[in-house]
Amino acid sequence: MTKALLEKAKTLEPINPNKSTGLFGGKSSGILNWNDIAYPHWHKIYKRLVGNYWQADEVNMSSDVKQFPELTADEQEAYLKIIGLLSTLDGPQTRTALLLSLYATDPSVQSIMAVIAQQEAVHNESYSYVLSSVVSLDEQNQAFQQGRINPVLLKRNETIMQQYNLFVEEPTIENILKTLVYTSLLEGMFFYSGFAFFYHLARQNKMVGTSTMISYINRDELEHGRFIAELFRAALSENSEANNNEFINWIYSRFRQSAELEIEWSSHILGKVEGIDLDEMEGYIQYRANKMLRMMGLSEIYPEHVDNPMLWIRAYVDNFDGTKTDFFEQKSRQYTKTSDLNGFDDL
Numbered sequence: 050m051t052k053a054l055l056e057k058a059k060t061l062e063p064i065n066p067n068k069s070t071g072l073f074g075g076k077s078s079g080i081l082n083w084n085d086i087a088y089p090h091w092h093k094i095y096k097r098l099v100g101n102y103w104q105a106d107e108v109n110m111s112s113d114v115k116q117f118p119e120l121t122a123d124e125q126e127a128y129l130k131i132i133g134l135l136s137t138l139d140g141p142q143t144r145t146a147l148l149l150s151l152y153a154t155d156p157s158v159q160s161i162m163a164v165i166a167q168q169e170a171v172h173n174e175s176y177s178y179v180l181s182s183v184v185s186l187d188e189q190n191q192a193f194q195q196g197r198i199n200p201v202l203l204k205r206n207e208t209i210m211q212q213y214n215l216f217v218e219e220p221t222i223e224n225i226l227k228t229l230v231y232t233s234l235l236e237g238m239f240f241y242s243g244f245a246f247f248y249h250l251a252r253q254n255k256m257v258g259t260s261t262m263i264s265y266i267n268r269d270e271l272e273h274g275r276f277i278a279e280l281f282r283a284a285l286s287e288n289s290e291a292n293n294n295e296f297i298n299w300i301y302s303r304f305r306q307s308a309e310l311e312i313e314w315s316s317h318i319l320g321k322v323e324g325i326d327l328d329e330m331e332g333y334i335q336y337r338a339n340k341m342l343r344m345m346g347l348s349e350i351y352p353e354h355v356d357n358p359m360l361w362i363r364a365y366v367d368n369f370d371g372t373k374t375d376f377f378e379q380k381s382r383q384y385t386k387t388s389d390l391n392g393f394d395d396l
Contacts, residue, residue: 055220058154069155072284073225081156088283091157094276098164101272103265105175110182113258117183120255123321128256129184129192130199130318131243135266136176137196137206138235143169145213145232152220161276168269175266179259201317205310208303209235222288229281230300230345234307236274237341240267242315242330248365249325260365267366278344301342301350308338308351332358 061079068085069077083092120128143166150162180189195202209231216224244267251260285292312331319325335351336358342349349355357363 052221052223055152055222057151071287072155072158072280073152073222075154077154077156079156081160083157086157087155088157091161094272095161095164098161098272101269105171105178105262108258108262110179110258113256114182116255121323124250127246127318127322129188130195131246132176132180133192133195134202135240135243136173136193137202138239139169139172141213142235143173145228148217149225149228152225158280165273172266172269175262179262201314205314208306222291226281226284226291229277229284230303232277233274233281233341233345234304236270236277238307238334238337239311240270241337242311242319242334245330245333245359245362246319246322248362251365252361264365274341275344278341282346297347300347304338304342304350308334329358
């Protein structure tokens with residue numbers, strides 16, 4: 050695999066064609082005509098992404114404000130630590146999406162990654178918003194310290210942060226492809242035990258405002274994961290020297306390692322939460338790993354979990370249309386705009 054450092058894409062280079070000659074390391078003018086791009090169906094992905102627009106402070110949190118003190122101590126601890134986890138991942142993801150776009154020589158990729166970066170920034174703001182709704186500033190700050198001080202979380206995030214930082218230091222095709230692998234893991238697996246916890250609360254009509262927020266984030270991440278997988282496949286196809294047994298085996302090893310770390314984290318954070326089946330959660334994580342591998346054009350590594358073992362989650366995520374009704378709450382999950390901060394006027 051080539052080790053040559055890539056240059057950042059030129060902002061405007063009129064002597065080059067509008068349609069790019071390569072995703073990374075290619076040539077393009079910088080002029081984007083969506084009707085003349087190298088991968089035409091990516092325009093549909095762009096349209097789906099921009100169609101998902103939402104804002105954190107338009108989700109009504111008034112019921113969550115009342116319910117949070119009523120959660121068990123274990124539920125409260127998991128709630129705060131999982132928010133800390135999610136913010137640890139979404140913050141760097143905003144920057145990584147922008148960095149990838151700087152080296153993309155296809156202007157359609159630049160535009161799609163700009164939308165993804167903006168959405169990741171909204172996700173990170175939403176974590177601040179939900180915490181500001183239910184706990185004091187000191188407790189909010191403690192939750193956001195988790196990514197810096199929690200040893201299980203530090204271990205879990207170590208490999209992804211190493212690769213993201215290596216891409217900054219050495220922007221090669223190899224490191225772009227490896228960063229896309231970890232981005233696929235992040236968008237398609239790392240978040241999901243945390244998402245499942247909030248849906249678990251919502252099944253019991255607890256913290257439904259938070260779960261609604263998570264549903265919007267989850268919907269975005271599903272689209273991000275779909276595009277990143279396609280971008281990976283296209284970039285790998287364009288750089289055929291990278292498509293070798295050594296690299297493919299590296300991907301499989303990273304997926305196995307990451308799934309094990311995610312399972313360890315979920316056991317650590319959810320082990321005391323009543324009603325959560327850790328064996329089922331392990332199967333769900335392995336199912337998500339399989340799904341992302343299939344999207345990347347690779348084979349499954351957990352044949353016993355080809356299907357989703359937590360089908361109840363579909364009530365909250367699958368086929369999300371913005372006005373979905375789940376069968377536990379029987380209310381519209383479309384967000385409700387509030388006239389005052391966090392719906393406090395409803396208390």
